[in-house]
Amino acid sequence: MKKVYNVLGQLLGFLTIVLYAFLFANTVFNFGVDTTILGILETVKTYAIFAVCGLAGLELVSGKKLIALIYFILLAFVVVFSFFPDVRDQIINVVTTMIL
DSSP states (O other), rough: OHHHHHHHHHHHHHHHHHHHHHHHHHHHHHOOHHHHHHHHHHHHHHHHHHHHHHHHHHHTTOOHHHHHHHHHHHHHHHHHHOHHHHHHHHHHHHHHHHOO
């Protein structure tokens, strides 16, 4: 499994850098790309970093069951809170009211 994570991580890392380079070049040279497409690419740019980091972490913890479980929980925590900021805000409100 480690080799699969390695190849996927390398490919996704390369594509993420290409995406960043394209978006930076587009701001300088204005290729005339539709704003809807640019919005989608900006969203992909945001979550591509999570995917690259996730795959790198999966490669690191493959074969280590307890550490992998902790990593999966942390990864799910970050991804869910990134996709659903309202859930994050509700949990923060509950925790802060319990502490105070």
